[in-house]
Amino acid sequence: MRQRDDNKIEAIYDATIQLVNEIGFAETSISKIAKKANVSAATIYIYFENKEDMLGKTYLKAKKMMSEKLFHGMDEAAPVREQFDFFARNFVKFILNHGDNFMFMEQVTNSPLLQNWCLEETSSLYEPVFRMFETGKSQKLFKQEDVNLLIIYSVMPIAQLAKAQIKGEFLFDERSLQTAIQMSWDAIKI
Amino acid sequence: MRQRDDNKIEAIYDATIQLVNEIGFAETSISKIAKKANVSAATIYIYFENKEDMLGKTYLKAKKMMSEKLFHGMDEAAPVREQFDFFARNFVKFILNHGDNFMFMEQVTNSPLLQNWCLEETSSLYEPVFRMFETGKSQKLFKQEDVNLLIIYSVMPIAQLAKAQIKGEFLFDERSLQTAIQMSWDAIKI
Amino acid sequence: MRQRDDNKIEAIYDATIQLVNEIGFAETSISKIAKKANVSAATIYIYFENKEDMLGKTYLKAKKMMSEKLFHGMDEAAPVREQFDFFARNFVKFILNHGDNFMFMEQVTNSPLLQNWCLEETSSLYEPVFRMFETGKSQKLFKQEDVNLLIIYSVMPIAQLAKAQIKGEFLFDERSLQTAIQMSWDAIKI
């Protein structure tokens, strides 16, 4: 029998993410994806049960890829401030290098589709960042609030700025990056 | 000739926003909207040029409504800290009371559709908040950074928390609201 | 608004029955029906919920039409033997004149589809024939068996012969018709 062609699957994933970025979720159809991925539309149904399954798996893949990149090279033994700095810079780097991936995830997150998909393991992907904030809390560096609150005030604004840069409304240079990290820190520090 | 029936337009707007919230942008079709609004699909084309026009106008209407609510009762002569507090509370109130409206806007914002629509006048809707931050900057209360940066670090996290509450993942009480406002303030204060 | 065009519905019914006869149930698709009926495929979905609904309604229409023709002109006051004769001749006439209709019904009857469709009122359509057999039974003309049994032995063979004629394997003339009626009578008479 013929070999499973991983290139095809990869091409499907890529085409999906690119299309969602270019024309949006609503306009992204299986046939457009197939055309962009240079496969037959029927081929997509070999690897995925249906459109929803495909989008869900694309989302999961994107999320896993992101968590790998975000924490790669992070030293959990380093001082929290250093870890925080490292993480923030990694985050910005990721969004700028993998903007399509990130924007795709954002669109999924903000649509009611998401809630139909299983999300159990998802949280585990971000454990390192949770640990960092817990450590910071126990060292009395950060406010004694829920970690999710700390994340919303420190990580999310940086993500927002990176998104703005993708849209051409902002530009990260070393100075502005430092400013942002400082503001994040100010928001959550005791 | 019959008069323009504002009830029908209103029903169309409402149905659109509700549907986008319930089933998402991609699944929201003209006929579903018509059914929910209790009008014929053809009627929609009396009031709007086409689907995109309809969505765009719905978006604008939502945005205008939001700016009205956000700044209603705001006293630009009051101290910045008070204005800030007032605005934050108004914002939370708005999202909790008009969740559908807000989530609809979020979905639009995160999709490439938006970029096709005119956005000139949009910014003017939020001038009061810009003015407040400029005042704060000139009074050396806030960091001397771009106002958009200040907004991202102070307003957006609060919006995020309100969204979380809509999804049942967070709950604003007086204490947590004060905490949030304080964190917002900490992020941007000098 | 545009008038409901009954011609279109009729054309859809006719095309369905013809196609099922020509190429069979399995090969009869909505688009082929649409083409034959000279309407858009989408038009079919104005009048019917889906394919199954369409087939079911076509079946019901065919059945109603048949019962009207079968009993039209039948005199329930006449002697049973005369009624029987009249009915048998009507039946043969119907099948020969409306072969497509009848063969369509046969195909539906022999497929598992049928069991999914509601059939309550169906039986009422054939009440006159039930009454005839009951009368015959009470007059001790017929065997004291279940009417369905009497029908199977007297009516069905005639139907079978008419079907054979449609396929060119048999030919009803006055003599063979009389023979058939006699055999039917012999099977069920006391």
Added chain:
Amino acid sequence: MRQRDDNKIEAIYDATIQLVNEIGFAETSISKIAKKANVSAATIYIYFENKEDMLGKTYLKAKKMMSEKLFHGMDEAAPVREQFDFFARNFVKFILNHGDNFMFMEQVTNSPLLQNWCLEETSSLYEPVFRMFETGKSQKLFKQEDVNLLIIYSVMPIAQLAKAQIKGEFLFDERSLQTAIQMSWDAIKI
């Protein structure tokens, strides 16, 4: 080179017949058959030229199997009445034991597909029953009519009753079986 695997062919035949009974001709696809038969769809094309060939061969196999069962143990030297009785009982037994087989054949018979398939040898399969009726005719037991006519009036109603039993609308016990046989006999006897 591996040998022809009769188990697989058998599995394909069985799956086909079962599926046609469960979901009907129109819904029976190669891939569904393959799944039910636990083979790859491609395997089917090793044993059959295409779908039509497969269905045709399944039909022929079913017909052969039936004729074997129907006449097995029949004594052509016995009196016609005994042969008739034996045959009728065998028929009922067959339908009740091999309902799927029989209903499959009925569906094929009533569809235009059949006419595309070769039917020469088919008739030879039922020669014993033809011979029995010819004998009965020559012994002046049966009406001097075409044998097909005699069959339609005597055999077909019994088949119909057996079908009714499969659908749960009738029940053969010894008494009703005798009644049916008697009615068959009455229809065709002189």
Added chain:
DNA sequence: CATGAATGAGATTTCATTCAT
């Protein structure tokens, strides 16, 4: 103004079949 009727285009998905191993 309002709407049921109508439709071409396109959506998702399955089909029968072939290919390479």
Added chain:
DNA sequence: AATGAATGAAATCTCATTCAT
């Protein structure tokens, strides 16, 4: 022999939109 991979064609059905009343 057997099968997973692959696909063009076609299935059903929905879409956005226009038309006639």
